[in-house]
Amino acid sequence: MAVLGALAGLVTACSSSEPSGAQVKPGGRSFTVAAAGDVLIHPELVDQAAKDAKKTGEGRAGLDFGPLMAGVKPIISKADLAICHMETPVGTPKGPFEGYPEFLVPPQILTTLKDVGYDTCSTASNHTFDHGLKAVKRTLDAMDKVGLGHTGSARTPKEAEQINIRDVNGVKVAHLAFSWESFLNPTPEKQKWAFNRLGTDEIKKAEARARKKGAEVVILSVHWGLEHYNEPSVPQLELAERITKETGVDLVIGHHAHVVQPIQKVNGTWVAYSLGNQVARHSSPTGLTEEGAIGWFEFKETSDGGWKVDARYRTTLVDIPPELEAGEKAPEGAVVDHRLVDVQNALDHPGDLSEDRMARYRLAADRTRGFLYNRGAPGGDGLEQLSLGK
Numbered sequence: 001m002a003v004l005g006a007l008a009g010l011v012t013a014c015s016s017s018e019p020s021g022a023q024v025k026p027g028g029r030s031f032t033v034a035a036a037g038d039v040l041i042h043p044e045l046v047d048q049a050a051k052d053a054k055k056t057g058e059g060r061a062g063l064d065f066g067p068l069m070a071g072v073k074p075i076i077s078k079a080d081l082a083i084c085h086m087e088t089p090v091g092t093p094k095g096p097f098e099g100y101p102e103f104l105v106p107p108q109i110l111t112t113l114k115d116v117g118y119d120t121c122s123t124a125s126n127h128t129f130d131h132g133l134k135a136v137k138r139t140l141d142a143m144d145k146v147g148l149g150h151t152g153s154a155r156t157p158k159e160a161e162q163i164n165i166r167d168v169n170g171v172k173v174a175h176l177a178f179s180w181e182s183f184l185n186p187t188p189e190k191q192k193w194a195f196n197r198l199g200t201d202e203i204k205k206a207e208a209r210a211r212k213k214g215a216e217v218v219i220l221s222v223h224w225g226l227e228h229y230n231e232p233s234v235p236q237l238e239l240a241e242r243i244t245k246e247t248g249v250d251l252v253i254g255h256h257a258h259v260v261q262p263i264q265k266v267n268g269t270w271v272a273y274s275l276g277n278q279v280a281r282h283s284s285p286t287g288l289t290e291e292g293a294i295g296w297f298e299f300k301e302t303s304d305g306g307w308k309v310d311a312r313y314r315t316t317l318v319d320i321p322p323e324l325e326a327g328e329k330a331p332e333g334a335v336v337d338h339r340l341v342d343v344q345n346a347l348d349h350p351g352d353l354s355e356d357r358m359a360r361y362r363l364a365a366d367r368t369r370g371f372l373y374n375r376g377a378p379g380g381d382g383l384e385q386l387s388l389g390k
Helices: 004-016 044-055 066-076 108-116 133-145 189-194 200-212 236-247 341-346 355-372 377-381
Strands: 032-041 081-086 121-124 149-150 166-167 171-179 217-223 249-255 264-268 269-272 277-279 291-301 307-319 339-342
Touching: 032 066, 032 217, 032 249, 044 066, 066 108, 066 277, 066 291, 066 307, 066 339, 081 108, 081 217, 081 249, 108 133, 121 171, 133 149, 133 189, 149 171, 166 291, 171 200, 200 217, 200 236, 217 236, 236 249, 236 264, 236 269, 236 377, 269 291, 277 291, 277 307, 291 355, 307 341, 339 341, 341 355
Parallel strands: 032 081, 032 277, 081 121, 121 149, 171 217, 217 249, 249 269
Antiparallel strands: 032 291, 166 171, 264 269, 291 307, 307 339
16 A cells, blocks of 8 residues: 555656746747657568569669658658657668567668658667667668768767757757667677666756757657556656656657557656557567557747647557468458558548458557546646647
8 A cells, every 4th residue: 555655646746747827929939849659670561661662663772661651751741840769770771681689670761761751860779789889880870871860879979979959940959869778788888978878867968968059949759668568667757757857858758668658748848658669560469569659749939938838649550461371362451561550541531441440540549549648638738639730
């Protein structure tokens, strides 16, 4: 009972928010941010990209990830700032590639992320050092080549001290990224500078550097929590409480759980504990690992020099074809390709989709809404579904 009481007290503390009396500044600046979950390219998605390249004649070195990701382009490309989470290092265009547990994925996915509309990505995760510093350098070089910003890992000690600051509608926005470190492939002691390890003090220092360089808004990506749990862990709740109380971070975007967790205001700051997977194909799909959310945040300048932030979301789903034996035909109306789907768009424009497909999309929409709202966000916090007409 004592433990339950302590947890209840923690939940109450983390559910609090501090409403600001400041009004939106007339004629003030504003911008929108789209942020999504983990980009995790499993071998089945590489196979899909090869299949699509044969059809489209596009891509590079026989791989085209464009059809896989096309479903979210209308949303991601609409944002003033779009942030992805690149979970793994990349290899060379022709491979070889690897899946779990030590990922090495095609760099062609980075071109597609840029084409979809992403501007910058977090690169700090428990897989950052799966193939050492050489792969970290290769990944960041490839991101530079396609024009994707990045934060969370570095090629040199000097780069590790730099801050990713972007001009977004006339506002200087900093993006920071931190993660817990893999026990399988930890960063060597002499290369500790190459990876941002998660901790309140480290976040404070990075925010201070960002503010010193003129950042007016600071967005933080964090790789934390427990895999496959739809509720944030106690350490997540505790860290969210510290970040929102002890720093001036304006938005927290969480990854790593591979399933959707709640979005809520903590001490007046929006925290998305986990946006699930943006795109992935786990070896044992659970249904939940295919569901994700795009967080949509609208920043409006207030009369006191701060920011009013409104939160919206859009449900996504990775369609997975049935696994068939040799010569076996898929059921009529079944999924035939891996595709990242904007669920609401599919529900609004079903076309000739089967009732089974529609039922799957309705389940994803209802279940994602439930998980996102599970800590009270639809009440006074005002979390709503994003309408592309607005």
